[in-house]
Amino acid sequence: MISPAEERLLEPYFAGREASEITKRRAERISAETGICLRKVEWFAIKKGFAPRRYLRNLGTFSYAGQLKLLESTVVLVGLGGLGGQLVEQLGRVGVGEIIAAEPDVFDETNLNRQLLSNEANLGKEKTYEAKERLEKINKAVEFTGFCCRLNELPDEVWEKADLVFDCLDNIDDRLVLAQKCSALNCPLVHGAIAGWYGEVGVVWPGSEMLEKHYQGQHEGLEKELGTPPFTAAVAANLMGAKGCQILMGKHQSEQSTIHFFDLLEDDWENIQL
């Protein structure tokens, strides 16, 4: 995560001090004085037993070791709509070190009911631009790169960096292309989809062909008929975030590909292993 030279620069800020909390202001000052990015400063502080105050309410849940793994991680978000926009917020607050997103669209009025990054003032603006703005407001330590492009236009070096990929797409054909890509890269994929009150979230391990089995040659879903309300998008996205962080921290229960279905109208939750 950091070079020996960077370690030598950072060490004096922590050596001989009793491990304690570290404020955002102090981390930013260390970053400015050393020229080392905030992500690495936070990482080094935690390594030395100092708790960045911004992650204080994470640490009880994740432990210092878990928070370090999150800061070390690179995730790729494919799609910044109802699911991807919520995930930007969650992953940014949680402190995932690097987020790379692909989304070709700009915001329009039909996004306002559910897409967290959309608002009345940014209609017509690129979703990737707004994601970057949002992350700079909530956590400057997170490195973000947005590509205003489709899935198949993302450069190879993005895929090579990915520890985990989130499928926040809106059509089956692209979802299957993404699943094959992740399988070839041996990279786990967190899938999410919604239709009305109903949604599904799946963890797809490489080689499982879970999405191929799931969609079985189908090309159309139900969301145009049933709509995409905000709470279904939020439930699915937050479940995706929880599953994703578990995988990044090595806390996920098993490598069996599982799909979680929920129906918020019927209060029904089902988990199926595929």
Place this chain on the structure above:
Amino acid sequence: MMVVNVKLMSMFAKYLKNYPDGRVDVEDGTTVCGLAEMLGLPLKLVRIITVNGKQEYLDKVLFDGDLLYIFPPAIGGG
């Protein structure tokens, strides 16, 4: 005759409106496909089927007391 406990998720729920407790009487030897057709489900939209928590397919023969789930697809992410 036997009784199968049926749960239809999301848009499929309306096909169970005549069975508010989800208990459906069927002939012995009925398959998932037979039961789905009896309820009027659009078979081309049937995606995942589970019987007693295990994934099954349309040709699965049902038994008395089985718990059957049928899931439609969801695609939206936007």
